[in-house]
Structures are given as C-alpha cells and as structure tokens.
Amino acid sequence: MKLNAEAGHGLFRSPVALEAWTWPLREIGEALAELSRQSGLMTTGFSVHIPPMPPQTDENRIDQWLSMAASQCEVEMEPVETTYGEVVTMLQSVAPALLRLPDSDDHGEGRVVALLRSGRRLRVIGPDRLVYRMAPVVLRDVWCAAFDQLHGPALDELLQAAGLSERRQTQARRAILSAQLGGVPMRGCWMMRRAPNAALFKQAQEAGLPRLGLLFLWSNAAALLFTLAGWRLIGHAALTDRFVAGGLWAWALLVLTSLIFQSVAAMTQGWLATGVGSLLKRRLLFGSLQLQPEEMRHQGIGQFLGRILEIETVSQVAATGGFGVVLSGLQLMAALALLWLGAGGQLLTLAFGAWMGLAGLLLWRDLKLHEIWTQMYRAMTHDLVERMVGHRTRLAQEAPAHWHDDEDVLLSRYLHQTARLDRLQVLIEVVLPRGWLVVGLIGLIPVMLGPPPPLESLAISLGGIMLANQALTQLVAGVSGLVMATVAWKQLQPLHQAAKWPMASMTVEGVRMAASEPPAEVGEAVIRARGLLFRYGEQGRYVLQDCHLDIRSGDRLLLEGVSGGGKSTLAALLSGLRQSGGGILLLRGYDWSTLGGATWRRQVVSVPQFHENHVFTGTLAFNVLMGRRWPPDVEDMMEAESVCQQLGLGDLMARMPAGMQQMVGESGWRLSHGERSRIFIARALLQGAELLILDESFAALDPATLEQSLSYVFERTPTLLVIAHP
Numbered sequence: 001m002k003l004n005a006e007a008g009h010g011l012f013r014s015p016v017a018l019e020a021w022t023w024p025l026r027e028i029g030e031a032l033a034e035l036s037r038q039s040g041l042m043t044t045g046f047s048v049h050i051p052p053m054p055p056q057t058d059e060n061r062i063d064q065w066l067s068m069a070a071s072q073c074e075v076e077m078e079p080v081e082t083t084y085g086e087v088v089t090m091l092q093s094v095a096p097a098l099l100r101l102p103d104s105d106d107h108g109e110g111r112v113v114a115l116l117r118s119g120r121r122l123r124v125i126g127p128d129r130l131v132y133r134m135a136p137v138v139l140r141d142v143w144c145a146a147f148d149q150l151h152g153p154a155l156d157e158l159l160q161a162a163g164l165s166e167r168r169q170t171q172a173r174r175a176i177l178s179a180q181l182g183g184v185p186m187r188g189c190w191m192m193r194r195a196p197n198a199a200l201f202k203q204a205q206e207a208g209l210p211r212l213g214l215l216f217l218w219s220n221a222a223a224l225l226f227t228l229a230g231w232r233l234i235g236h237a238a239l240t241d242r243f244v245a246g247g248l249w250a251w252a253l254l255v256l257t258s259l260i261f262q263s264v265a266a267m268t269q270g271w272l273a274t275g276v277g278s279l280l281k282r283r284l285l286f287g288s289l290q291l292q293p294e295e296m297r298h299q300g301i302g303q304f305l306g307r308i309l310e311i312e313t314v315s316q317v318a319a320t321g322g323f324g325v326v327l328s329g330l331q332l333m334a335a336l337a338l339l340w341l342g343a344g345g346q347l348l349t350l351a352f353g354a355w356m357g358l359a360g361l362l363l364w365r366d367l368k369l370h371e372i373w374t375q376m377y378r379a380m381t382h383d384l385v386e387r388m389v390g391h392r393t394r395l396a397q398e399a400p401a402h403w404h405d406d407e408d409v410l411l412s413r414y415l416h417q418t419a420r421l422d423r424l425q426v427l428i429e430v431v432l433p434r435g436w437l438v439v440g441l442i443g444l445i446p447v448m449l450g451p452p453p454p455l456e457s458l459a460i461s462l463g464g465i466m467l468a469n470q471a472l473t474q475l476v477a478g479v480s481g482l483v484m485a486t487v488a489w490k491q492l493q494p495l496h497q498a499a500k501w502p503m504a505s506m507t508v509e510g511v512r513m514a515a516s517e518p519p520a521e522v523g524e525a526v527i528r529a530r531g532l533l534f535r536y537g538e539q540g541r542y543v544l545q546d547c548h549l550d551i552r553s554g555d556r557l558l559l560e561g562v563s564g565g566g567k568s569t570l571a572a573l574l575s576g577l578r579q580s581g582g583g584i585l586l587l588r589g590y591d592w593s594t595l596g597g598a599t600w601r602r603q604v605v606s607v608p609q610f611h612e613n614h615v616f617t618g619t620l621a622f623n624v625l626m627g628r629r630w631p632p633d634v635e636d637m638m639e640a641e642s643v644c645q646q647l648g649l650g651d652l653m654a655r656m657p658a659g660m661q662q663m664v665g666e667s668g669w670r671l672s673h674g675e676r677s678r679i680f681i682a683r684a685l686l687q688g689a690e691l692l693i694l695d696e697s698f699a700a701l702d703p704a705t706l707e708q709s710l711s712y713v714f715e716r717t718p719t720l721l722v723i724a725h726p
C-alpha cells in the first residue's frame with residue numbers, strides 16, 4: 001500500500017509505502033521507546049530495549065504491555081477515545097501518541113503509528129527511526145480504512161452516478177461518511193505523557209512554567225521602569241517649572257506603556273498560578289495513590305484529610321505569595337538605587353539595609369511560630385475527625401462531664417499560640433512598613449541640617465523612601481503567603497516523597513508471561529509455597545510459620561481454621577497484597593520479583609473479608625468492571641451484566657431505574673450485605689484471574705443464593721480457594 005507520506009525533513013517527496021512509516025504491532029514497545037526518546041520525554045541517556053510483544057489481539061493485554069514499556073521509558077500512556085467525525089481534530093493535537101491501525105495489512109498483522117508531532121502537518125517516526133511528514137487526512141484515512149471500506153463501495157457508485165469530478169468525489173465521500181458515522185467511537189490511541197513520578201522541575205518545564213515565570217519577571221520589571229521614568233519626567237517638570245505639551249504626551253505614553261506591561265504581568269500571573277496549582281495537585285494526588293493502605297491506616301483518616309486540605313493552601317498561597325515576593329524584590333532594588341542616588345545617600349541606604357535585616361528576623365520568627373501553629377491546627381483536625389468517626393464509642397465509654405476534656409486542652413493551647421502569632425503579625429504587617437517611613441524621614445534630618453541639598457535629589461530620596469515602603473508592604477504580604485505555603489508543604493512531604501517512588505512494579509518478564517503464556521492446564525502447579533514465614537511488624541509473633549502449600553489448576557479448595565489462625569494473612573500473601581518474611585512462594589514457577597507486583601495481582605485475585613472491601617461511589621458497572629480497562633466496551637458491559645445475573649443480582653438490577661448505570665456506594669443506591677458481597681465476587685470474576693481466593697464471601701447469603709453463586713463461581717473459575725468457617 002502506498003500513501004502520500006514524505007520521508008525525512010523534506011529530503012525526498014516520493015510516496016512512501018505504509019510499511020515504511022508504521023511499526024508491526026509486535027514492536028509496539030520499541031515504537032514507544034523511540035517515541036519517548038525523540039519527543040524528549042525520556043531523558044536518561046542509556047538506550048532502552050523492549051522485546052517484541054508476543055502475538056495477540058486482546059486489547060487488555062496490549063494495554064498491559066504498553067504500560068510496562070512506558071514504565072521503562074519514564075512515561076505514561078493514557079488511552080484516548082474519539083469519534084469517527086473527530087479523528088482529524090484529535091490527530092492535530094494528540095501527539096506524542098501511539099495509534100493502533102486495524103489489522104488489515106497484507107500480513108494479517110496489526111500495525112502501529114508513532115505520532116511525534118501534531119498540527120497542520122503530522123510527523124510520524126518510522127521503524128527506520130526517520131521522521132515522515134503527512135497531512136492529517138492521510139493518517140485519518142488509514143486509521144478509518146475499515147469503516148470506509150464497509151460503507152464506501154455503495155457510496156462510490158452513488159457519487160460516480162452523480163458525475164462529480166474525482167476531487168469533489170473524495171470530498172463528498174468524506175463528508176457523507178462523517179455525517180453517517182460521525183458518532184462511532186474510535187479506540188486504539190494512547191497519548192504519551194511524562195510519568196507523574198518524574199522530577200518536578202521537568203514537569204514544570206514541560207508545562208512551560210519557567211518560561212511564564214521569566215515573562216512575569218520581565219513584564220513587571222518593564223512596568224516598574226516605565227512608571228519610574230514617568231515619575232522622573234513629571235517630577236523634573238514640576239521642579240523646574242517647565243511644563244510643555246510634548247512632555248505631557250511623553251508622560252502619557254510612558255504611563256500607557258507601563259499599564260500594558262502591568263496587564264501582561266497580571267495575565268501571566270493567572271496562567272502561572274493555574275499551572276503551578278494543577279502541577280502540584282497532580283503530583284500530590286499521584287503520591288497519595290502510591291501510599292500503601294496499611295500506611296494510610298497507620299496515619300489515620302484525620303491526618304490524611306488534614307494533609308489533603310493543605311494541598312489547597314500550597315497551590316493557592318504559594319503562587320500568590322511567590323508573585324508578591326518577586327514584585328517586592330524588583331521594587332526593593334529600585335528603591336535601593338533611588339535611596340543611593342538621592343540626597344540621603346549612603347546613610348539612608350544603610351538605614352534601609354538595617355531595617356531589612358530586622359524585617360528578615362521578624363519574618364523568620366513568623367515562619368517558626370507558623371509551623372507550630374499549623375501542627376496544632378492539624379492535630380485538632382485529626383482529633384476532630386477521629387472523634388467524629390468514633391463518637392458513639394466515646395458516648396458509651398466516657399462520662400458526659402469528660403466528653404470534651406481533651407478538646408478543651410487542645411483548644412486552649414491552640415488559642416494561646418494563635419494570640420502569639422497575631423501579635424507578631426501586627427508587628428510585621430503594620431509596624432514594619434510604617435516604621436520605615438519614620439526611620440527614612442529621620443535619616444533625612446542630617447541632610448536638612450547641612451547646606452540645603454538640590455531639590456531634585458531631595459525628591460529622589462523621598463521617592464525612594466515611598467517606594468521602599470510600598471516594597472515592604474508587598475514583601476510582608478508575599479512572605480506571609482510563602483510562610484504558610486512552606487509550612488503546608490512540609491506537611492505534604494510524605495505525599496511528595498511517595499510521588500517519587502517507581503510506579504506499580506511491572507517487569508518485562510512478568511508482562512511477557514501474562515501476554516504469552518496460555519492459561520495453566522488442569523493439574524499444572526499454580527502456587528507453590530515452601531516454608532513461608534510472616535509476622536506483622538518487626539516484633540510481633542509469627543502468624544505463619546513453616547507453611548507449605550501446593551495449589552494446582554482446577555483445584556477447588558476449602559481452607560478452614562480457628563479464628564485468628566492466619567487464613568486471611570495467607571490469602572494476602574498468595575494474592576500479593578503482602579510480602580512474606582521468608583520461604584519461597586512461586587506463581588506458575590516464577591517468584592514475585594521476576595513477575596512484578598502488577599502481573600502477580602492480575603493472576604491471583606482475592607476477595608477480602610467484607611470489612612476490608614469497598615463499594616465505590618460510582619455506577620454498578622464501574623464497581624464490577626474495576627479490574628478491566630475503563631471505559632468498557634459493549635462486550636465488557638454485556639459480560640458484566642451476565643455475571644451479575646448469574647450471581648442472582650438480576651432482581652436488584654431490575655429494581656434499579658438505571659440498571660448497570662445506577663449509582664451505588666455511599667451516596668447512591670443502598671445495598672444489602674449479601675448484595676455487596678456478590679458485587680465483590682462479580683468484580684473478582686470479571687478480572688479473569690488464574691486463581692480466585694474468596695475470604696468468607698458467602699457468609700451473608702441465604703442457602704439458595706449461596707448455592708446458585710457457588711455453582712457459578714465453580715463454573716467460571718479455573719482454580720478456587722475458599723476460606724470459610726465450618
């Protein structure tokens with residue numbers, strides 16, 4: 001197949017075969033590595049080689065392979081969906097991206113396009129690492145070829161019969177197909193982004209923040225310079241008593257130019273604030289998702305909530321405080337220059353330097369007091385949330401007279417600290433800027449006592465004193481904001497640090513195994529455990545000791561034992577939610593570090609006990625299809641509905657007005673204990689794992705529903721381990 005792509009950077013312009021600028025599907029990992037290199041998103045010098053993907057067409061597995069390849073290349077691939085009618089618009093903005101073409105080439109194998117640049121001319125990277133340029137419609141035609149071929153022939157006949165020229169026919173064909181198929185969803189595109197755990201500065205660079213910062217600095221400096229020039233002009237005219245029309249025009253022009261620069265600075269400030277805010281939020285949200293559930297529990301929900309609230313402080317106050325400080329820095333420099341040039345000379349400049357030193361000391365003290373105050377404030381939020389969560393226990397356990405004792409102590413300490421902080425704030429916000437005016441005027445007294453200075457240099461000194469006062473006011477406001485943001489940032493450190501951890505562990509071997517190995521044959525070893533050891537914490541007693549276990553494909557096992565005997569702990573080890581403290585644990589012959597956590601957890605799925613599991617606020621479909629690619633396609637939805645029906649949830653779905661799209665969870669449709677436990681089972685079944693572990697999942701079901709659900713689970717699961725009490 002030949003298409004009108006141009007090779008190189010315009011070196012030659014002959015039509016190039018499709019095979020030259022598209023990659024075989026099995027080399028999708030290599031295409032991704034090359035794309036991340038050429039787009040500049042991968043910064044490490046060494047070359048990454050991703051082995052060929054085992055042959056397959058399953059979208060989920062291709063997704064998995066891509067995620068693995070992306071994690072090796074410091075990027076993240078996000079699936080993008082569009083519609084037939086919007087393909088060209090999407091291609092013009094989606095790069096860097098990978099596009100999977102329908103399996104229609106001569107070898108019956110799918111192909112992939114590595115889209116490097118979007119715009120009016122697309123640039124794609126071929127397997128020879130050369131860049132090819134083409135119009136968006138060329139790629140559109142290739143991507144949509146399957147649809148066009150389906151509907152095209154009948155249309156072509158009609159257009160030929162209409163007697164249109166060839167060019168008009170092509171245009172009319174595209175327009176009619178767009179109108180007919182405009183809403184048809186198009187999948188198979190993945191947008192490439194820098195991984196959220198990449199260095200913060202790199203992400204800021206990508207968002208163009210340093211450039212915006214420079215523009216902000218530059219426009220403010222220019223605005224200040226033009227304002228000072230305006231003052232100079234008008235001051236000179238006033239002192240020499242020489243007002244001329246030309247001078248007034250020049251002054252108006254200077255003021256107008258300064259206004260223009262101020263507007264640019266204000267606009268840039270807005271863009272910067274939004275950019276910094278969204279960057280921080282994205283980063284910290286990613287960090288919070290990286291935390292282990294155990295860690296969150298250890299910190300408590302109150303501490304966690306307090307931290308989340310701090311995100312808002314950092315993103316809002318850091319930006320506004322930062323702008324204030326930058327602006328005041330510029331004004332301070334200008335004020336120092338004026339003070340030096342004016343009648344006050346060295347003495348006044350030194351006095352201002354000393355005053356700045358005092359300001360620095362007070363602001364440092366402010367930072368320290370603020371830190372203590374924020375810790376108290378967060379401890380109170382933590383305490384309040386914990387008390388709200390456990391208020392019934394408190395009502396039952398404590399005498400009414402003592403219900404609020406601890407709160408009173410916390411509150412009085414907090415108020416004491418607040419009063420100290422308020423006193424310091426008065427000093428900083430009121431005394432510091434106004435006090436300087438007094439000091440500045442006193443600094444001029446020696447000048448006034450000597451021979452009278454020229455009026456112009458006296459005016460410059462006065463201008464310098466006023467400007468320094470303005471700069472101090474600005475500085476105080478800016479630094480106060482920065483102090484708050486610094487303290488909040490310290491609170492957010494655990495989230496920020498967590499955002500630097502490597503993403504969900506995916507190894508080449510693990511993904512290759514998941515993508516290529518056929519399901520285990522009946523009787524083949526799935527799990528092999530030898531001498532497993534486990535205890536909670538460093539000091540606790542061993543919950544599992546010298547544990548041996550073999551699970552083979554096709555097994556239906558029942559695990560019974562005394563309460564607290566370690567059954568759920570074993571399930572957590574087998575499903576990769578916890579790591580054993582010793583012994584050997586193999587999944588189909590591979591250990592944890594070879595397979596990587598992501599593959600392990602896909603192969604063994606566990607439904608934990610009721611209190612450890614969650615129905616999320618979202619649709620029923622979302623809750624049962626969480627283990628699959630989202631958004632789901634029609635087949636996923638049909639399968640999910642059928643699984644729910646088979647687990648006896650048909651009645652519930654019939655009662656729900658929106659069926660599978662009904663909102664469930666905290667604020668949605670209320671579900672019974674038994675309904676929730678079957679939603680958990682459906683979620684696990686739909687993940688299609690090799691081994692399913694059900695931990696007391698049937699406890700809330702009546703005998704008939706239990707039998708129906710159990711026989712369906714038997715039917716669908718290759719290997720099953722059920723934990724139950726006798």
Ligand SMILES: Nc1ncnc2c1ncn2[C@@H]1O[C@H](COP(=O)(O)OP(=O)(O)OP(=O)(O)O)[C@@H](O)[C@H]1O
Nearest residue numbers: 536537543561562563564565566567568569570609
């Ligand atoms: N997160 C944890 N931190 C510390 N100890 C724990 C933790 N989870 C469980 N344990 C302890 O480990 C032991 C085994 O608990 P596990 O939940 O595995 O038992 P089980 O056999 O599943 O019990 P049951 O049949 O009552 O559900 C118990 O003594 C329990 O107190």
